[in-house]
Amino acid sequence: MNPFHSPSWAEAKEECGVMAIYAPNGDAARLIYYGLFALQHRGQESAGIAAFDGYSLSVRKNQGLVSQVFSEADIESLRGVLAIGHNRYSTTGSSSSRNFQPFVIDSKYGPMALAHNGNLVNAGEIRSRLLDKGVGLTSASDTELMIMDLAGSPKRQWMSRMKAAMGGWTGAFSFVLLTKEGVFAARDPWGLRPLAYGFTAEKAFVAASETCALSTLGCREIHEIEPGQIVFCDREGRVTSSRLEGLKTKSIRQASCLFEFVYFSRPDSVWNGLSVHEVRRIFGARLAIDSPVDADLVIPVPDSSISAAIGYSEASGIPYGEAFVKNRYIGRTFIEPSNFLRKRGVSLKFNVLTDSVKGKRIVVIDDSIVRGNTIRPLVAMLKNAGAKEIHVRVSSPPVRFPCMMGVDMGERKDLIANILPVEELAKWSGADSLAYLSLEAAGKAVGSLSKYCTACFSGEYPFAVDFSETKNRFEF
């Protein structure tokens, strides 16, 4: 097993992060570089930046974290007022360099670069259509399908090309496109994945997967791009926007990913107009009301459960504390562990503060249980440290269905909620009790579920999905 592909502690794996920038001082790539650090949590397998200097388009991309991929010389060489960037977690296509983003091609419209977060559920259909037209493809990535589809568009203008191509894509696609005319940032009509834009005091235009990256770069006005909206910034910094039409007649409804609140997004981001930290805090508070327990201490599984644990503590009156110390640097390593290290599993990533838990009744807040890889060893670690009772509270509903929109959760048979009913899961994990947040309570926390995708919890997908699609996909 290579831990890079399937670390034993991985539950729902991260998605990707994208950015697009117009910087009037010609340092767009440097801004992208700093912005990608703020999006590192969304993808740690590879990173890339493409920049256009008015004559040619240059790209640097490689395997690894942002800090590992780019040198000062790389950033210096990526000159120009326009740039896009990407942090990748592979969802379709392997981790091979052919799949690293941004994808860059030459076309009849000039050089183009595209970076994408999400997953097309009709990739097979688009692949066949392109192959029938004689288009050659070099990777298994749906991002390559998107750039080829755009490059082959007969429409006269980029905005029309974007609309025509997007109208034929089904699935999750928040993406950025760099052309010699400017940068585009666009979201699929369901609004599955986040994408926002803003402006710095120096009048740079910045689009990024999460608002936390915009705040990092000092953006003042921040707007979330609407589902089906395309925002364009030209080489002089003029910004225009357009929308896909006819969404109602096609019965397309907004279906923003509820899991962004549970796990993916950083707590300092805003998703669908709501603070991620605040929603997680309410998830925790609802859990305390619906699944109370007598205990001495509430602890989070860091980092994504911290806000929910604070909420549980506030609503229950049980003190909040930290007991797991997370090694934030081991999540993605390219070094194959020895058998000895492999057996250590999640304990390679977490240590316990023994004095904090010894003799105490502990409530452990975990943001989600997907395959069940993590919770059992964590409970064992708390027991070994002398915890008297361990009560697991999960700040999301049971995950029972696969995500077909870009999140690798495994198949139905892999999901622990389909294997063990809640009482047995508690027993199997070694906990004294275990409870999930209900979908209804999650809905109340975000106002209403009507604008959200809940497919991994409810099995209700925002469009028809073919579960054999990913299995039949050609792998490079």
Ligand code: SF4
């Ligand atoms: S299935 Fe789950 S993870 Fe996938 S988009 Fe829907 S809510 Fe998000």
